[in-house]
Amino acid sequence: MSAWKTVVPAALLAFTALGVHAQGAFPGDKPITLVVPFTAGGPTDRVARDLAEALRKPLGGVTVVVDNAAGAGGSIGANKVAKAAPDGHTLLVHHIGMSTMPTLVRNIPFKVESDFEYLGMINDVPMTLIGKPALPANNYRELTAWIAQNKGKINLGNAGVGSASHLCGLLFQNAVKVEMTTVPYKGTAPAMTDLMGGQIDLMCDQTTNTASQIEGKKVKAYGVTTAGRLSPPALKDLPTLQESGLKDFQVTIWHGLYAPKGTPADIQKKLNDALKVALKDPDFIKKQEGLGAVVVADKRAEPAEHKKFVQGEIAKWSPIIKAAGVYAD
Numbered sequence: 001m002s003a004w005k006t007v008v009p010a011a012l013l014a015f016t017a018l019g020v021h022a023q024g025a026f027p028g029d030k031p032i033t034l035v036v037p038f039t040a041g042g043p044t045d046r047v048a049r050d051l052a053e054a055l056r057k058p059l060g061g062v063t064v065v066v067d068n069a070a071g072a073g074g075s076i077g078a079n080k081v082a083k084a085a086p087d088g089h090t091l092l093v094h095h096i097g098m099s100t101m102p103t104l105v106r107n108i109p110f111k112v113e114s115d116f117e118y119l120g121m122i123n124d125v126p127m128t129l130i131g132k133p134a135l136p137a138n139n140y141r142e143l144t145a146w147i148a149q150n151k152g153k154i155n156l157g158n159a160g161v162g163s164a165s166h167l168c169g170l171l172f173q174n175a176v177k178v179e180m181t182t183v184p185y186k187g188t189a190p191a192m193t194d195l196m197g198g199q200i201d202l203m204c205d206q207t208t209n210t211a212s213q214i215e216g217k218k219v220k221a222y223g224v225t226t227a228g229r230l231s232p233p234a235l236k237d238l239p240t241l242q243e244s245g246l247k248d249f250q251v252t253i254w255h256g257l258y259a260p261k262g263t264p265a266d267i268q269k270k271l272n273d274a275l276k277v278a279l280k281d282p283d284f285i286k287k288q289e290g291l292g293a294v295v296v297a298d299k300r301a302e303p304a305e306h307k308k309f310v311q312g313e314i315a316k317w318s319p320i321i322k323a324a325g326v327y328a329d
């Protein structure tokens with residue numbers, strides 16, 4: 001009996017010591033991977049790469065890399081993280097798709113609300129409606145005339161069913177009551193290349209991908225999807241789609257950071273603490289603001305607020321998507 005008493009606490013102590021060591025060491029030397037569910041060079045990728053840089057220091061100098069697991073409108077990358085080891089080394093950077101996918105894509109192989117730990121939100125990003133450089137329309141009014149003349153012939157690029165560009169494009173078609181042929185890519189970086197090359201006609205995409213192309217006049221810009229105009233020099237003269245007549249048309253994309261369900265609480269806390277430091281990094285803020293994105297304030301970087309926000313977005317978008325009849329299947 002006494003041997004039992006002696007042995008068990010010793011074993012427990014050893015176990016606890018090991019546990020404390022393993023958890024205390026996080027992240028240790030092992031790199032952290034930010035999975036981006038879209039192609040490299042696009043808006044989500046850009047946010048993730050800037051964030052990877054900003055996270056490095058608060059995580060003790062560990063290497064933070066980006067893995068582009070693109071395809072299926074962002075659900076392949078999200079599923080990869082949902083099924084990854086819950087050790088804090090594989091994280092997901094995803095956008096509004098986390099709240100619209102459950103309605104837009106009915107058969108996703110993971111559950112947005114229960115397969116992830118919510119680590120905090122990152123930013124809000126407006127979208128822009130843009131066109132190929134050869135389009136004769138130079139403003140939204142001219143675009144509506146061009147759309148009316150070209151019914152049945154218009155191509156609209158997007159990042160696949162469930163993506164932000166998919167949602168925005170569907171809402172746009174619904175608002176102008178003209179059906180267009182959607183051309184899906186694995187992200188809006190390759191879609192942008194094709195738009196600039198004239199292979200597709202129109203696209204709705206985040207300003208993080210479009211601001212510099214608009215500024216360089218490599219695409220035509222027809223409006224922003226926010227309620228008010230934006231301030232970055234490249235975007236400040238662009239009217240809102242609302243002021244051009246698309247009443248109630250408003251889409252803002254946001255990004256958040258997620259870990260697989262079951263990630264230990266102390267690792268989640270370390271990651272959230274690091275995220276909050278990264279969100280205050282002047283370089284990160286400057287890069288994001290220059291592209292029209294707004295880094296979230298402290299409260300929304302809290303995991304509980306993040307989850308509450310996503311639940312609110314699911315509740316907000318589900319009836320809009322259903323009422324607009326914009327299901328993917």
Ligand code: ASP
Nearest residue numbers: 042044163164165187188
């Ligand atoms: N902007 C894309 C979307 O439409 C995704 C991306 O390439 O980041 O969801």
